[in-house]
Amino acid sequence: MRLTPRFLLSAAAPLAALPGRAVAEGMPQLHFKDPLLQGQVVWGAIIFVIFYLLLSRSALPRVARVLKSREERIQNDLDLARRAKKDADKAQQELCAAREQASENARMDVQNIREATKKAAQAQADETSARLEENIRKAEAKIALSRNEALSHLNDIASQTAVTLTERFIGVADPQAISVAVERAQTTGGEHV
């Protein structure tokens, strides 16, 4: 009972004038002889134990199960997503490699074609130049032939001219001797002319 006024004072401090009357009958909580108060403790113990057992055996495990299954599901989904990402990365890598391979192939093809074209052009140019050279050679040969022919006629013409001139000058001419002389003059490079 001694606690009573102090509690009330602290509780109803602003009402300092009133607690006197309020505590007159004392606090019902401190009537420990009251069977209802004692029964309250016994009933409370029974209720609390039942409450605790229901919570720990049934209600809380139910919450725990839901939380656990959710966590597992989220974990599974995460794993799935991680695996999908790995697959996608791999595919991406493969794609990159394939593209690189293809570009390498294309470059090589271009190189080959270019070389082949160059070779073909070279071959054609060679053939053309060979034909031209052949033509030139033939033409030169023909020229040489004509020249030789012309040169071979030169002696006769020169001899006849010499015979004619000699006949005109001296009345007679020895075609044999003149011909020999012309021949000689020609071979010595025409020094006496």
Added chain:
Amino acid sequence: MASGSTIDALGQFELHPIFGSFGEALSLSQSPLFMVIASVIVLAFLYLGMRPASVVPGRLQAAAEMSYDFIHNLAVDTIGEKGTAFFPFIFALFFFILTGNYLGLLPFSFTFTSHIAVTLALAVTVFIISILTALRFQGISFFKHFMPEGAPVMLAPLLIPIEILSFISRPISLSIRLFANMVAGHVLLEVFASFTIMLAVSLGAFGHVLAIAPIAINIALTALELLVGLLQAYVFAILTCIYLREAVAH
């Protein structure tokens, strides 16, 4: 109930038999009735909340899961790994007290946490459990805690009684804290409510206008009591956790 010029602030804490002579014979008062109501509310909250058991929770399920997580974290963070074993007990304590505190704020209801017998019984339960836990985990070395390490032996006759006293005072402070808070809040509510009636009755029309002031104060007090009710339940739970942590520590 207040009538005329007297204020009966403590009448609200009186126990009355319920269910007539049957309740009287079994010492059943409204207090156990409200304990049952509180327990049923908490259990219904969990059962109804978790009934959908869906992956994406609705409001009630989210609330039930949050309350579970809240106490679970409180127990495990404070006590440590062994806290999971005590989690249902902490959960039961916290929600029993919280629901009791909040039920008491409803008109015509009863606050069983405003009875020192109830809070002391709960506190003694915590005390006994923490001692048994300590004896189980630490054995005889539990008693070494009554002599602080490194203290001079000369001071032992002084220190040991002080330590024992502070240890034994735990359930008392634990129970009186909750009890006093609840009593003070309800006495204040009752006193201001009585003021309203007294002003209205004794001062006539002028009193009717003035009577608005205590009502406004009571509204604010109700908000405060909502805070206090939660806070006291939390304090009770976390102090229990702290005592249990000391008990499981080596």
